[in-house]
Amino acid sequence: MLSPLRFEPAFAQPALPVAAASVIRYAAGEEIFAEGDSADHVYELVEGTVRTGRLLRDGRRQIDAFHFAGETFGFEAGEVRRTTAEAVSEVTVRIVRRRALSDLAARNGEVARQLYQLTISGLQRSQDHVLMLGRRSACERVAGLLLLLADRTGEAAFDLPMSRQDMADYLGLTIETVSRTLTGFLQEGLIALPTVRHVELLDREALEALCE
Amino acid sequence: MLSPLRFEPAFAQPALPVAAASVIRYAAGEEIFAEGDSADHVYELVEGTVRTGRLLRDGRRQIDAFHFAGETFGFEAGEVRRTTAEAVSEVTVRIVRRRALSDLAARNGEVARQLYQLTISGLQRSQDHVLMLGRRSACERVAGLLLLLADRTGEAAFDLPMSRQDMADYLGLTIETVSRTLTGFLQEGLIALPTVRHVELLDREALEALCE
């Protein structure tokens, strides 16, 4: 069921219009780049799921975003990575030289516009995330994540690509709270959880109501 | 003490390289634009402080960012505003037609690059905000905001342009918690609070340690 470069409506993004320096596979859990690395490539995700985020010295982790097939990641303002990217599942990426892309953008206004559009929609997702973390309860956050995942597949039933720990670190919660919230939804009949990594949304309305 | 177009090192951003459609003043508390408006202008803040954020239907509010003199705001991916912008203090802004700016960017690679740089640094600040809201305690959040405000003036003593409610809505806390945390810092000798709107950082080290 490989569908490279298929663009989901909710996340439609142009592929990077530059020849890839290379195409690489990463195993689940592998690091793609780390905080402090020099940021001379950007990535286009062909298949799989990637998480980007940061780690505090005491071990607390915050995931900024999950990235799915067709999306791009690894853009930085400066020369040095401020986030770490890891493969959540088995992953294949196209790697593009940042320099090649910025050169092209300097010559081609349309490419520059796409690049701009890409980052600004990333900014908007980050703002949604801020709202979620700043002002929403655990229930609302978990519901929000489930809806986000459902929207990108377009299906009410889908596999969770990430662990409970990943969900917790994205939502600013603990695994226990995520787990309890999911079984709460289960008991209220909002979702089914046939396996630990597969969700079906039974009452989308109710879940949406939780997110307003 | 007006200093239009002075760029603080920590927030150095190019002015929008387009003739302003107009220059407008807003009184403190006035709305500059609102969620749902059509997004056909961008703004350059000449003087004062602006907050951008969102409101949930039940009244919960989340401030995405504070903007200071020299900074730009009001960029949107789509045609419709997703955030509201309000004057925190008395404010003067240059208003630029979005269309004029994007036309210029399409012709001029350097302008396009600046625009890109602007949004990507906005994205990085939003990611810092996510980390703050997702994984930091109330103390750490308040310390982080104080340091952010100190950095942009370059002084250890500064006026707080915003109310406790604004601070709370930026930090994902309540006014009571912000207030208590500040008096906590006061009692530990980390700050002085000669008036309710003026802060002096007495022990910057300790505050930085709180943010790691």
Next chain:
DNA sequence: CGTGTTCTTGATGTTGATCAACAAGCGTGG
């Protein structure tokens, strides 16, 4: 099958929210 990992569930603890009262600033009008 065992063994290690991930997930769930339960009991308890802590942080920050909520509710309530009071204090401090601030503008207006006497």
Next chain:
DNA sequence: CCACGCTTGTTGATCAACATCAAGAACACG
């Protein structure tokens, strides 16, 4: 200049949500 009311901020008491700690269950993989 003070009295007044109104807004904003502080402080206290209590509560609730989520974290933490601990144990067990389910699952994955050799």
